[in-house]
Amino acid sequence: MKPRKLLFLLVISLCPAIAHAASCSVANLTRCLDSACAINVSSNPAARCQYCGTSSAGTPPTNSGMRSLSLGASARYTLSEDELDDAPNDPGQRYAWATVQCIKKVDGCTPDDVSDNYDKLIEQSCRAAGVSAQYASTLSEREKTVSKSTCETNIRACLVAANRCGPDYSACETNADFDNFFAACSVQASGCDDYISDIRSELIAARDSAIENADKVLASIVANYQSAREQKLTSAQNGCTDNSARDACIETVCENNMPNKCGDGYESERASATQLCEFYDTACALLD
Numbered sequence: 001m002k003p004r005k006l007l008f009l010l011v012i013s014l015c016p017a018i019a020h021a022a023s024c025s026v027a028n029l030t031r032c033l034d035s036a037c038a039i040n041v042s043s044n045p046a047a048r049c050q051y052c053g054t055s056s057a058g059t060p061p062t063n064s065g066m067r068s069l070s071l072g073a074s075a076r077y078t079l080s081e082d083e084l085d086d087a088p089n090d091p092g093q094r095y096a097w098a099t100v101q102c103i104k105k106v107d108g109c110t111p112d113d114v115s116d117n118y119d120k121l122i123e124q125s126c127r128a129a130g131v132s133a134q135y136a137s138t139l140s141e142r143e144k145t146v147s148k149s150t151c152e153t154n155i156r157a158c159l160v161a162a163n164r165c166g167p168d169y170s171a172c173e174t175n176a177d178f179d180n181f182f183a184a185c186s187v188q189a190s191g192c193d194d195y196i197s198d199i200r201s202e203l204i205a206a207r208d209s210a211i212e213n214a215d216k217v218l219a220s221i222v223a224n225y226q227s228a229r230e231q232k233l234t235s236a237q238n239g240c241t242d243n244s245a246r247d248a249c250i251e252t253v254c255e256n257n258m259p260n261k262c263g264d265g266y267e268s269e270r271a272s273a274t275q276l277c278e279f280y281d282t283a284c285a286l287l288d
Contacts, residue, residue, distance in 0.1 A: 024109035026117050028077040032102035033118050035078035036087055036094065041125075045167075048125035052095040054224075056216055057126060077105055095122075115228070127168055127214060151192035152199045158185035159203060168214055169207040178207060240284035249277035 034041070037052035040061065044050075050060040079087075079101055088094045103109045159165050164181040165172035172178040182203065186196055238244070253273040254262035262270040 024113045025106055026113070029102055029106045029109050029113060030118060030121070031077045032079060032105050033098050033114065036084060036098035036101070037118075037122070045128040046125055048122045049091075049128070050125075051091060052098060053091050053122045053126050055091055056213070057091075079105075119225075148192075148195045148198070151189050151195050152202065154189050155182070155185045155192070155199055156203060156206075158188060165207070169210045170214075172207055173211060175204075178204065240280075243280075246277050246280035246284075249280060250274055253277060 033052075034048075038047050039051060041047040044061060046057055047060055049057040079098070083101065086097075088097055099111055099114045103111065103114070159172075159181055160167050160169070164185070165178065169178075172181060182200055186192065192199070250262075250270070250273045253276050254270060257276075258266070258269040258273060260266040260269055262273060
């Protein structure tokens with residue numbers, strides 16, 4: 001994208017902050033969005049990705065008895081269970097729905113505040129989503145021999161520690177790195193010698209799946225960001241073509257900043273509002 005167009009988008013995105021004097025509380029906005037997108041996040045790190053990121057991250061658990069977030073936040077800034085009954089199941093639609101609900105609850109916030117502050121939390125969650133489904137599935141399986149199941153659980157927990165492969169296996173992309181950590185974890189798992197070969201094969205498969213899924217999730221995120229940028233540019237260009245963006249700015253300034261709302265007989269107020277919004281003319285000129 002050309003630098004001039006980037007500058008234009010930056011100016012346009014700043015308009016809500018100029019027109020609205022109130023500042024957005026990112027903390028309260030995040031609490032509100034989490035109440036829709038981070039259900040049971042303490043036990044499911046992939047929750048934000050599954051609920052409000054991408055369907056490729058898998059379906060989140062549906063245990064209605066565990067829906068409380070225990071965030072310690074005022075109900076004023078969180079969505080109630082009754083409100084969540086109306087939330088869409090599709091991650092993209094749920095993200096849009098939560099955005100609308102939360103900018104109503106938290107004064108001064110805009111959709112740009114949501115994307116600027118919450119998208120990175122979704123992206124972090126999506127990095128974990130690539131391994132969480134495989135991880136949960138494998139742990140839930142029970143082999144006929146209980147001791148093998150115990151061995152696999154203990155070795156896996158050791159292997160995915162942050163100082164070894166990590167939960168996304170990012171430090172074990174090569175077999176050499178994987179084998180070094182696997183050997184150390186196997187030594188700690190006493191009495192598991194009969195199962196080591198099988199467990200290694202299963203964990204290698206889990207690693208390969210985790211890395212492949214992580215790449216797919218990140219590719220989806222990049223595509224979504226690109227689409228959002230293109231939509232913003234198109235919207236900005238349309239707003240310049242018919243001057244609707246500048247006119248909307250003037251009306252907003254009149255409503256929020258002028259004592260008489262630029263009503264009949266107060267042409268001076270509308271003139272002042274028009275001057276405050278002249279930066280739109282400058283920004284639109286950059287697109288010519």
